[in-house]
Amino acid sequence: MTGRDTTRERILAAARTWLGTPYHHQASLRGVGCDCLGLVRGIWRDLYGSEPEPTPPYSPYWAQQGGGETLAWAAERHLHPTAVEAVLPGDVLLFRWRMHLPAAHCAILIEPDRILHAHDGAAVGEVAFTSWWRRHLSHAFAFPELDA
Numbered sequence: 001m002t003g004r005d006t007t008r009e010r011i012l013a014a015a016r017t018w019l020g021t022p023y024h025h026q027a028s029l030r031g032v033g034c035d036c037l038g039l040v041r042g043i044w045r046d047l048y049g050s051e052p053e054p055t056p057p058y059s060p061y062w063a064q065q066g067g068g069e070t071l072a073w074a075a076e077r078h079l080h081p082t083a084v085e086a087v088l089p090g091d092v093l094l095f096r097w098r099m100h101l102p103a104a105h106c107a108i109l110i111e112p113d114r115i116l117h118a119h120d121g122a123a124v125g126e127v128a129f130t131s132w133w134r135r136h137l138s139h140a141f142a143f144p145e146l147d148a
Helices: 003-016 036-048 070-078 131-136
Strands: 080-082 092-095 105-111 114-117 125-128 137-142
Touching: 003 036, 003 105, 036 105, 036 114, 070 092, 070 137, 131 137
Parallel strands: none
Antiparallel strands: 080 137, 092 105, 092 137, 105 114, 114 125
């Protein structure tokens, strides 16, 4: 097994420990509350320890207020970009709601046809990676390889 395979297995295991965590804007506390970014931040902490940079406060509607690809730029600083056509389980997926808007939602690919994400008004859950999600997929990233 390669380091990359080990990393992906650990990502998937860590991600599933967040299942059922209620949605809470700007939160990142397993079992208590998180939003989509808080979920990815929590998985990062589970894998690597502390977060690589502080997360500034943000509005629920930050993406519609301009400011560019803030989420994608942050992901590029710490994750490895990958082609959206070549995503693998364990990858972080970013979605944009409209073609003219920046990416504003993130999820973890759990299986080729399943994603895990935090959704407003619900809890962290696994859902089908349907054609609707695929049409809105804008960026994909891999977590850095873990030390064994």
